[in-house]
Amino acid sequence: MTTHTSSGDDRRQVHLAAHFPGVNNTTVWSDPAGGSHIEFDGFAHFAKTAERGLFDFLFLAEGLRLREHKGEVFDLDVVGRPETATVLAAVAQVTEHLGLAGTFSATFNEPYDLARKLGTLDHLSAGRAAWNVVTTNNAFTGANFRRGGFLPYDDRYRRAIDFVATARRLWESGTDSTGGAFSHTSDFFDISGEYPLPRSPQGHPVIFQAGDSPDGRDFAAGTADVIFTRHTELDEGKAFYADITRRLARFGRSEQDLKIFPGVSFVLGDTEAEAQEKSAHIRRQQVSGPGAIAFLEQLWGRDLTAYDPDGPLPDVDPDFDNADITRGRVRHVQDPRPVAQAWRDLAEAKGLSIRELVIEVSARHSFIGTPGQVAESMNDYIQQRAADGFILVPHITPGGLDEFVDRVVPELQERGVYRDAYPGTTLRENLGLASHRPEADWQAGRDAAAERDPAAARAEDGDTRTGSEVRADADAPKEPVRV
Numbered sequence: 001m002t003t004h005t006s007s008g009d010d011r012r013q014v015h016l017a018a019h020f021p022g023v024n025n026t027t028v029w030s031d032p033a034g035g036s037h038i039e040f041d042g043f044a045h046f047a048k049t050a051e052r053g054l055f056d057f058l059f060l061a062e063g064l065r066l067r068e069h070k071g072e073v074f075d076l077d078v079v080g081r082p083e084t085a086t087v088l089a090a091v092a093q094v095t096e097h098l099g100l101a102g103t104f105s106a107t108f109n110e111p112y113d114l115a116r117k118l119g120t121l122d123h124l125s126a127g128r129a130a131w132n133v134v135t136t137n138n139a140f141t142g143a144n145f146r147r148g149g150f151l152p153y154d155d156r157y158r159r160a161i162d163f164v165a166t167a168r169r170l171w172e173s174g175t176d177s178t179g180g181a182f183s184h185t186s187d188f189f190d191i192s193g194e195y196p197l198p199r200s201p202q203g204h205p206v207i208f209q210a211g212d213s214p215d216g217r218d219f220a221a222g223t224a225d226v227i228f229t230r231h232t233e234l235d236e237g238k239a240f241y242a243d244i245t246r247r248l249a250r251f252g253r254s255e256q257d258l259k260i261f262p263g264v265s266f267v268l269g270d271t272e273a274e275a276q277e278k279s280a281h282i283r284r285q286q287v288s289g290p291g292a293i294a295f296l297e298q299l300w301g302r303d304l305t306a307y308d309p310d311g312p313l314p315d316v317d318p319d320f321d322n323a324d325i326t327r328g329r330v331r332h333v334q335d336p337r338p339v340a341q342a343w344r345d346l347a348e349a350k351g352l353s354i355r356e357l358v359i360e361v362s363a364r365h366s367f368i369g370t371p372g373q374v375a376e377s378m379n380d381y382i383q384q385r386a387a388d389g390f391i392l393v394p395h396i397t398p399g400g401l402d403e404f405v406d407r408v409v410p411e412l413q414e415r416g417v418y419r420d421a422y423p424g425t426t427l428r429e430n431l432g433l434a435s436h437r438p439e440a441d442w443q444a445g446r447d448a449a450a451e452r453d454p455a456a457a458r459a460e461d462g463d464t465r466t467g468s469e470v471r472a473d474a475d476a477p478k479e480p481v482r483v
């Protein structure tokens with residue numbers, strides 16, 4: 001989005017947000033500065049720091065079942081998974097401006113229940129609620145639910161689109177002072193009744209999207225306000241941004257209607273050399289020897305505990321049919337074979353041990369340098385349309401954001417590309433989004449996109465498949481590797 005600075009220049013403004021990490025492999029768990037990921041003090045400190053830095057929102061991911069590796073709960077998951085809406089409702093009470101973005105699956109929730117939860121959060125927070133819509137791509141998670149491993153791949157986004165449209169109709173059903181009647185029948189839902197809340201301050205809570213497949217991108221272009229993405233390198237960020245902008249046009253929308261936020265980390269130092277040294281140290285703490293072996297096992301499909309993490313890659317070939325060695329984890333690699341080959345080539349070319357390879361291939365993009373250098377390079381991403389903002393994932397919880405807010409935010413402000421105060425009161429306003437559109441308008445955009453010639457649309461996306469190849473691909477099994 002382009003918010004003009006007070007000096008009247010037309011530089012795009014940097015947006016910032018913070019990811020409270022929870023279950024993850026970025027946190028340096030052994031650091032004595034690290035705190036609980038469940039007790040409220042940690043959430044409160046983190047959120048207040050983000051608000052002090054004038055961030056748009058706090059982001060919480062979601063996992064509906066503890067992951068398992070070789071039949072045991074994945075060691076990172078023993079930290080626990082507090083329930084997202086409850087945490088955000090509590091954070092709402094200790095913050096005033098910060099948006100509250102929670103991840104909820106469209107596959108394992110129901111529209112009435114979730115719309116009511118998010119509507120309530122929007123009321124409680126005076127207009128700061130957001131829903132990151134995910135589809136959950138593994139049947140293992142489904143075992144925690146009545147319907148079990150529920151829904152083939154292609155139906156998950158159909159359900160997600162229908163789910164969000166239904167939620168929007170529920171949010172719209174009442175007036176500013178009362179709830180109202182709703183009725184919706186589709187392939188996925190057959191519901192009717194009274195929605196029990198008046199319209200909430202944002203009308204519709206802000207909708208985020210995080211999937212990356214063509215279906216996921218179209219879902220974002222036709223249904224969402226914000227994308228949380230893993231495209232974090234400058235060039236791939238620019239390509240992703242351009243791809244989404246092209247898709248938006250098909251749905252009658254444009255660039256300023258949707259904000260793109262990659263998830264990134266950062267390491268600061270007084271000099272660049274110091275920051276680089278700190279970063280290398282942090283990466284070694286993030287990837288222990290046993291952690292490196294477990295990571296490789298996920299792709300290799302084999303027990304590799306007999307191998308030395310400081311030695312070369314295993315001489316045995318991966319067992320690609322054993323995708324269930326790790327269960328419950330979302331991964332975006334459809335075919336593990338080229339990945340294994342690329343890792344072998346990389347390790348050989350650079351003479352890397354198992355641990356060194358894992359440090360290299362599992363790295364999240366990190367802005368490393370002095371506060372001025374980090375501000376400069378973040379700003380460069382925004383001006384070059386590789387992103388609209390960043391979701392920061394610090395390696396220490398809850399204190400890891402403080403240094404960024406104290407040292408990098410002023411550098412961004414000095415450059416005239418970061419706000420000095422919150423511009424609005426709702427999350428939608430602070431993100432620079434227009435006020436909410438009625439669901440009927442969203443549907444009209446999706447209908448217009450559906451009328452386009454699918455082959456022409458694919459060609460615009462650089463997808464050269466013929467119609468029959470597309471159908472064959474759609475019929476092929478699509479469960480991603482569960483690592």
Ligand SMILES: Cc1cc2nc3c(=O)[nH]c(=O)nc-3n(C[C@H](O)[C@H](O)[C@H](O)COP(=O)(O)O)c2cc1C
Pocket residue numbers: 060061062063064103105133134135136137209210211212213214215216217228229230263330332
């Ligand atoms: C950056 C990013 C973050 C995600 N976070 C979550 C999450 O917290 N919980 C979850 O269940 N799925 C998460 N997902 C999974 C997706 O939302 C989606 O369900 C899955 O990737 C399948 O969609 P796709 O084929 O379009 O990628 C995330 C995906 C991405 C790219």
